[in-house]
Amino acid sequence: MTFTISPPPHVKSRESVKSVMWGTVAALIPVSLAAIYLFGLPALMVILASVIAAVVTEVIIYWAASQPITAGDGNAVLIGLLLALILPPDIPIWIPIAGSVFAIAVAKYIFGGTGTLIFHPALIGFAFLLAAWPTLLSTASTPHLGSFSDLFLETGAGRLIEVSPALVLLGGAFVLYKRYVDRRVAISATILLIPSMLILGMGWQLPYILTGGFFLGLIFLAADPVTSPVTKRGRLVYGIVLVVLILIQLHFNAYFTGLCFAILLMNAFGPFIDKNTVPTPIGGR
Amino acid sequence: MKIATIKTPDQVIIPLQQHAGAVCNSLVSVGDIVSAGQLIGDGESRIHSSVSGEVTAVSELPHPTGKNVPSVVINIHEGAEKEIEPEELSTGKLRHIIREAGIIEPNGLSTLRTKAEIDTIIINGTNTDDLSSNAALMLDYPAEIVYSLKALMELVGAKKAFIVIELNSEALQVMRTETIPDRNIKVIATPMYYPPGTEDVLVKNVAKKKVPRGSTPEDRGVLVSSIAAMKAIYDAVHGIPMIKKVITVAGAVGSPRNVLVDIGTPIGHVIEECGGCNGTPAKIIVNGAISGTAQYTDQVPVIKTTTGILVQTEKDVNREPPAPCINCAWCVDACPIGLMPHLLYGYADSAEFDRCADLYIDDCIECGLCAYICPSKLPIVQMIRYGKHGIAEAEMEDLS
Numbered sequence: 001m002t003f004t005i006s007p008p009p010h011v012k013s014r015e016s017v018k019s020v021m022w023g024t025v026a027a028l029i030p031v032s033l034a035a036i037y038l039f040g041l042p043a044l045m046v047i048l049a050s051v052i053a054a055v056v057t058e059v060i061i062y063w064a065a066s067q068p069i070t071a072g073d074g075n076a077v078l079i080g081l082l083l084a085l086i087l088p089p090d091i092p093i094w095i096p097i098a099g100s101v102f103a104i105a106v107a108k109y110i111f112g113g114t115g116t117l118i119f120h121p122a123l124i125g126f127a128f129l130l131a132a133w134p135t136l137l138s139t140a141s142t143p144h145l146g147s148f149s150d151l152f153l154e155t156g157a158g159r160l161i162e163v164s165p166a167l168v169l170l171g172g173a174f175v176l177y178k179r180y181v182d183r184r185v186a187i188s189a190t191i192l193l194i195p196s197m198l199i200l201g202m203g204w205q206l207p208y209i210l211t212g213g214f215f216l217g218l219i220f221l222a223a224d225p226v227t228s229p230v231t232k233r234g235r236l237v238y239g240i241v242l243v244v245l246i247l248i249q250l251h252f253n254a255y256f257t258g259l260c261f262a263i264l265l266m267n268a269f270g271p272f273i274d275k276n277t278v279p280t281p282i283g284g285r
Numbered sequence: 286m287k288i289a290t291i292k293t294p295d296q297v298i299i300p301l302q303q304h305a306g307a308v309c310n311s312l313v314s315v316g317d318i319v320s321a322g323q324l325i326g327d328g329e330s331r332i333h334s335s336v337s338g339e340v341t342a343v344s345e346l347p348h349p350t351g352k353n354v355p356s357v358v359i360n361i362h363e364g365a366e367k368e369i370e371p372e373e374l375s376t377g378k379l380r381h382i383i384r385e386a387g388i389i390e391p392n393g394l395s396t397l398r399t400k401a402e403i404d405t406i407i408i409n410g411t412n413t414d415d416l417s418s419n420a421a422l423m424l425d426y427p428a429e430i431v432y433s434l435k436a437l438m439e440l441v442g443a444k445k446a447f448i449v450i451e452l453n454s455e456a457l458q459v460m461r462t463e464t465i466p467d468r469n470i471k472v473i474a475t476p477m478y479y480p481p482g483t484e485d486v487l488v489k490n491v492a493k494k495k496v497p498r499g500s501t502p503e504d505r506g507v508l509v510s511s512i513a514a515m516k517a518i519y520d521a522v523h524g525i526p527m528i529k530k531v532i533t534v535a536g537a538v539g540s541p542r543n544v545l546v547d548i549g550t551p552i553g554h555v556i557e558e559c560g561g562c563n564g565t566p567a568k569i570i571v572n573g574a575i576s577g578t579a580q581y582t583d584q585v586p587v588i589k590t591t592t593g594i595l596v597q598t599e600k601d602v603n604r605e606p607p608a609p610c611i612n613c614a615w616c617v618d619a620c621p622i623g624l625m626p627h628l629l630y631g632y633a634d635s636a637e638f639d640r641c642a643d644l645y646i647d648d649c650i651e652c653g654l655c656a657y658i659c660p661s662k663l664p665i666v667q668m669i670r671y672g673k674h675g676i677a678e679a680e681m682e683d684l685s
Contacts, residue, residue, distance in 0.1 A: 004568045004602055005351075005579040007667035009653035010595070015660045017608045073608065115609040115661075182614065225613035230627065232617065281623045281648045283485050283498045 015178075017114070021074030024180045024220070027171030028081055031212065034167050035160035038153065039089040043160050047084040050096035054080030057104040065109075075114050079103050082122035082220065085161040086213065086256070087129075088139045095136060099125035119267045120227045123260050130257065142255065145207035154211065159256065162212040172219035184232065186223035188239030189246075193218070196243060197250070205250055213256040217263060227267045234277035241273075242266045288421050288531055289544045291558035293361060297336050297549030300348050300356040303589040304330040305393035308355055313340050318362070322526055325357055330395065331387035335528035335547035338362045347585045349552075349571045351578055356586070359549070379440045379522070386521035388514055389589040392484075396437075396514045403441040404506045405492045408434060408515060410450040410460070411475065416533040416573050416593035419512045421543035423456035426516055427463040433518040434470060441508060445469045447491050452476055483650055484509045486621050498648065513592070533593035534559040537566065537601070546587045552594050553583030568597040575653040608661040616655035616665065622648050626655035630665045633672030638679060641672040649673070 035043045058076040062069045071077075080100050087096055103125030111117035130137055139158025145151065150165075157163045175181045197203060222228065222242055229238050245265055249258025302308040309328035313319060319334040326332030338361040348354040380397055388396050408430075410419050423430060430448075438446055448464070450457045452474045464470045473491055485496045487509055494505045502509050517527045528548050532555070535541045539560015546555055552569065556562060570577040571585070572592050587594075616626035625644055632640040649669050656665040 001566070001583070003566065003579070003581055003583070005581050006568075007664060007670070008577060008579075008651070009575040009657045009666065010568060010570050010577060010579060010597065010603075011574040011601070011657065012603045012605070012662055013658050013660070015658075016605065016662065017611055017660050020611070020613065020660050070608070113609060115611045179613075179615065226611050228612075228614075230612055230614035230617050230625065235614070278625065278644065279617075279623045281498075281645045282489060282621070283496050283648065284623075284645065 017075075018073050020180045020225070021078050023178055024175055025074055025078050025081060027174045027180070028085065028220070030171060031161060031164055031167040032081065032085065034153065034164045035085070035089070035157075038155070038157065038163045039160065042089040045093055046087055046089055046091065046096050046160065047081065049093050050084035050087070050100045051077055051080035053097040053100035054083070054104050057101045058108075061105060061109050070114070073114070075108075076104060079108065079121045079125075082216075083125045085216065086122070086126055086159055086260070088137065088159050090140065091136055095129060095133065098132075099129045102128045115226055117226060118270070119264055120221055120224055123221060123264050123267075126260055127264060142208070143211045143213075145210045151210070157212070159213060161216045162256075165210060165212045165215055168212040168215040168219070172215055176219065180225070181219060181223040182225055182228050182235055183223070184235035185228045185239045185242070186219045188236050189218050189222060189242050192240060192243045193246060196247060200247065202247070202250055205253075208255050209250075211256075214259060217256070217259040221260070222263045222266065227270060229270045229274045229277070231274055231277040231279055233279070234273040237273050237277065238266060238270065241269070288425050289542050291544050291546065291550075291555065293336060293547060294550050294554040295361055296341075296551075297338075297359050297361070297547060298346055298356050298551060298584070298586040299325065299332060299334065299359065299549040300346070300354045300586060300588055301326045301328075301332060302348070302354045303332060303387075303393075303548070304389045304395065306330065311343050311355065311357060313343070313357060315340055315342060319359060322528060324526075330389060331385060331526070333387060333526040333528050334359060335549050336361050347580075347582050349578060349580065349585045349588060349591060351581075379436055379518075382521050383518060386517065386526040387589070388517045388521060388527050390511050390514050391590050391592050393590050396510055396518070397441070397508075398501070399503045401503045402506055403443050403503065403508045404445070406434065406438055406441070406443045406446040406508045406510060407487055407491050407502075408446065408448045408510055408512060409487060410448050410454075410456065410512050412451065412454070415535045415595060418531045418533045418543050418592055420450075420454050420456045421533075422512045422516055422531055423450070423454075423460055426519070427456075427459050429519040430460075430512060430515040431463050431467070431470065433515040433522070435467065436522065437508075437510070437515075437518065438469070443508065445471065448472045449475055449487060449491055483621055483652065498645075527589055530587060530589060530591060532587060532591055534596075535593060536570075536596040537563040537598045538596050539563065548588060549586045551584050551586055552580065555587060555594060556583065556596060562596055562598075564598045566596050567599040567602045570595040570597065575657055576651060603662070605662045607663045610661055610663060613660060615658045615660065619654040619658045621652060621654065622650060624649055626665050626669070627663075629672060630663055630668045633668040633675070636675060638672055638675040641669075642676055646672050646676065 054076045055071050058071045083099050103121040107121035107124035141156045141158045143154045143156045143162045152166045245262035306329040309326035313325045317340045320337045323334045325334045338359045341360045342358040345353040346356040460472045488502045488507050492507045533543050569580045610627050653666050
């Protein structure tokens with residue numbers, strides 16, 4: 001009789017990279033549907049164009065580089081979907097395509113693929129579009145929390161993600177519960193942001209913060225496992241410094257774009273924070 | 286829960302190394318007739334025959350650790366049944382008895398390692414993943430365990446003792462009732478977590494003392510022992526050396542249960558006695574699913590450090606190829622020691638052993654939690670072992 005031998009452990013948890021990526025995608029489906037409901041066909045076109053462009057780019061690049069094609073793990077779909085959600089719906093269809101191609105080709109592939117990349121690809125794609133075609137990306141309106149119903153369906157939404165803060169929070173609760181995004185970053189940043197705004201006399205800006213875009217940024221983008229630090233202390237530091245950067249951006253009335261650049265800037269500090277917060281093992285001096 | 290007994294096999298294989306240390310010298314040779322409880326190996330530890338019969342071979346045979354170890358093979362004689370002589374052991378002091386009876390903790394060390402001053406004893410009664418032999422022992426022999434604990438406390442002069450048991454264990458109430466008369470023995474309920482048996486973590490959580498790197502709990506006046514050792518001490522005081530072990534048989538077997546097994550019984554025989562395998566066995570693991578060792582043959586014997594046998598069929602065996610690390614930090618959160626397993630994996634993978642050393646790779650206890658939780662299915666434990674090996678090799682080179 002032959003038996004398999006292998007190093008321990010001999011059981012493994014059910015979670016895999018696939019389940020993490022596809023689970024995060026699933027968490028964003030409700031808000032995507034709400035966006036299609038509110039904006040109609042243009043929103044669907046933006047989402048489809050962005051996701052398909054991301055997957056096709058990934059397949060072509062990995063095929064051309066003779067590397068195993070990993071598009072099935074859902075990472076490219078997630079990047080495409082996140083990028084589509086932070087764009088306004090009334091844009092030419094080549095805009096999300098250009099953004100996705102840039103996100104996958106430059107921010108993901110050139111930086112070494114899933115796991116080794118430094119900057120969040122969806123945010124890099126967004127920053128690239130914003131730098132290249134700023135006029136095309138201007139939103140029709142800036143959402144703010146006027147009435148209670150805005151939490152569920154924000155009719156003043158300028159971007160796909162802003163249609164429903166409640167649905168983003170619902171998806172966010174799911175990924176936080178499943179630990180698909182980092183709890184320490186998301187929770188420390190969210191909890192710290194509101195009191196510090198009140199203390200600094202920025203309370204009048206709160207309605208602009210309680211929007212889908214900010215919840216997406218703090219939960220899905222800032223706490224993204226790949227780009228946030230790994231040490232326990234480091235993740236708290238990351239969340240706290242991120243809040244400081246967001247507050248500076250808010251001072252200049254930069255809302256969603258300000259948040260995106262705050263997260264990108266923090267991405268750059270991630271490895272630095274990790275290096276300086278290496279934990280002392282139990283029994284260490 | 287009742288501990289079952291099984292039929293004695295026709296042949297037992299008793300390795301001369303059942304502890305962490307050098308192989309014992311064989312005191313018998315082929316053709317000798319031995320009786321149960323007779324001393325057959327001596328050296329750093331002591332090894333006794335678990336059955337009565339004839340020695341048919343003394344040679345290198347497979348051992349649960351994966352290597353071949355000199356072992357004594359004994360064929361059981363029906364007629365050669367001879368009782369153990371209790372007087373031989375029960376004379377003398379307890380410290381002497383523990384050594385003479387060859388009592389070994391599940392981690393391979395002797396119960397009393399130093400003569401350092403001890404003020405606290407911690408008995409680890411938690412179960413490791415799917416193994417419930419500790420709970421079974423406490424349910425069946427609560428008085429014996431407390432008896433040994435009290436004797437041990439008296440011997441080392443400990444003022445207090447803790448028995449650590451999981452919150453949901455049936456044994457909790459039994460041990461609480463059993464220890465009511467003793468004010469200085471406390472039963473502590475811990476939530477379910479793995480690995481509960483890590484000495485340093487236990488000492489930190491229960492005795493509130495930190496064990497610095499390079500020293501042992503004994504240096505801080507804490508002795509960590511096990512339920513299995515308590516039962517063995519009770520037996521030893523009553524004249525029976527460590528020749529039997531309660532182990533858990535789990536997984537794809539006919540009737541998973543806790544059984545009392547003679548040391549040296551091949552695990553294939555134990556599995557047969559527990560109802561055999563459901564389907565074709567694909568993997569046989571000794572000592573638990575998360576940190577145990579997969580066996581290449583079912584002819585390895587049960588030894589003193591064995592706590593359980595797990596049988597897996599093909600559908601339980603994980604063959605998913607590893608994906609790249611995604612920095613999710615689950616391993617960092619899971620590590621009971623506070624290491625950075627994903628970095629150790631990466632540095633060991635690229636043979637940067639000095640960086641592994643900077644990140645305290647030697648502190649790793651190889652509990653396997655990081656590799657269990659890893660969504661990328663990375664063989665982190667294997668890579669950490671490679672890293673430790675690389676460091677050891679580099680040190681050897683420096684010396685020569």
